[in-house]
Amino acid sequence: xxxxxxxxxxxxxxxxxxxxxxxxxxxxxxxxxxxxxxxxxxxxxxxxxxxxxxxxxxxxxxxxxxxxxxxxxxxxxxxxxxxxxxxxxxxxxxxxxxxxxxxxxxxxxxxxxxxxxxxxxxxxxxxxxxxxxxxxxxxxxxxxxxxxxxxxxxxxxxxxxxxxxxxxxxxxxxxxxxxxx
Numbered sequence: 596x597x598x599x600x601x602x603x604x605x606x607x608x609x610x611x612x613x614x615x616x617x618x619x620x621x622x623x624x625x626x627x628x629x630x631x632x633x634x635x636x637x638x639x640x641x642x643x644x645x646x647x648x649x650x651x652x653x654x655x656x657x658x659x660x661x662x663x664x665x666x667x668x669x670x671x672x673x674x675x676x677x678x679x680x681x682x683x684x685x686x687x688x689x690x691x692x693x694x695x696x697x698x699x700x701x702x703x704x705x706x707x708x709x710x711x712x713x714x715x716x717x718x719x720x721x722x723x724x725x726x727x728x729x730x731x732x733x734x735x736x737x738x739x740x741x742x743x744x745x746x747x748x749x750x751x752x753x754x755x756x757x758x759x760x761x762x763x764x765x766x767x768x769x770x771x772x773x774x775x776x
Contacts, residue, residue, distance in 0.1 A: 598657070598705055600701040600702065602662065602696075602697060603661060603667075603701050603702045603705065604659075604660045604661075604662060604664075605657035605658070605702065605705055605706060606657060607648075607658070608648060608656055608658045608669065609645070610646070612645070612669075613642050615666055616636075616641050616669065616689065617637065617641050618689070619668070619687065620636045620641075620687075620689070621636055653675045654671065654672060654674065655671055655682075656669065656671035657671055659688070659698070659699075665690070665693075667692075667693040667698060668686065668689045668690065668693075668698075668702070669686070670685070670686040670702050671685060671706075672684055675716075680714075680716050680717035680718070681717060681719065681720060682710055682716055682718075682720070683719075684703070684706065684710070700733060700736075700737070703734075703737055707719055707763070707768065708768075711765045716765065717765055719762070719763050720760065720762040720763070721734065721760075721762075722761075723759050724756055724757075724759075725744075725756050725759055731761075737763065739761040739763045740762060741760070741761055742760050742762045743759070743760035744757050745757060745758045745759075745760070
């Protein structure tokens with residue numbers, strides 16, 4: 596299944612994407628913003644995860660590609676709670692050549708629209724590190740509100756950082772569905 600936005604296509608993740616995901620997720624700048632400190636990701640681990648995606652009933656993951664087919668990142672609902680109608684969203688733009696070009700905004704908007712319309716979600720939530728100001732600004736423009744702060748939750752280079760919890764309700768989305776970066 597593909598979901599087409601204004602600037603990006605959200606498409607199934609393939610094994611061919613593994614090499615790029617491994618490279619990106621092992622780059623310090625990407626790790627710093629997207630998942631915090633972690634051990635190095637191997638291609639074997641990434642391929643195993645990609646092969647497991649079709650079996651994950653409470654998650655939806657996509658590769659982000661430009662309209663002309665360049666793979667630039669990943670996005671998805673890490674958790675989908677069908678009973679309570681909420682999901683946790685996550686995104687990474689790994690190809691630095693495509694940062695600050697409104698592609699992440701379009702990918703988020705596209706998946707949020709799909710989540711509210713097709714999955715009938717009531718809310719979408721996320722966690723973001725307090726030092727990821729670019730991400731926080733993007734999420735706020737899309738209508739997410741800070742709902743909590745987990746103080747000193749992540750340790751990186753000898754210092755502790757907070758993790759912000761943000762949420763967006765379906766009723767709040769129409770006024771933000773065309774948010775621009």
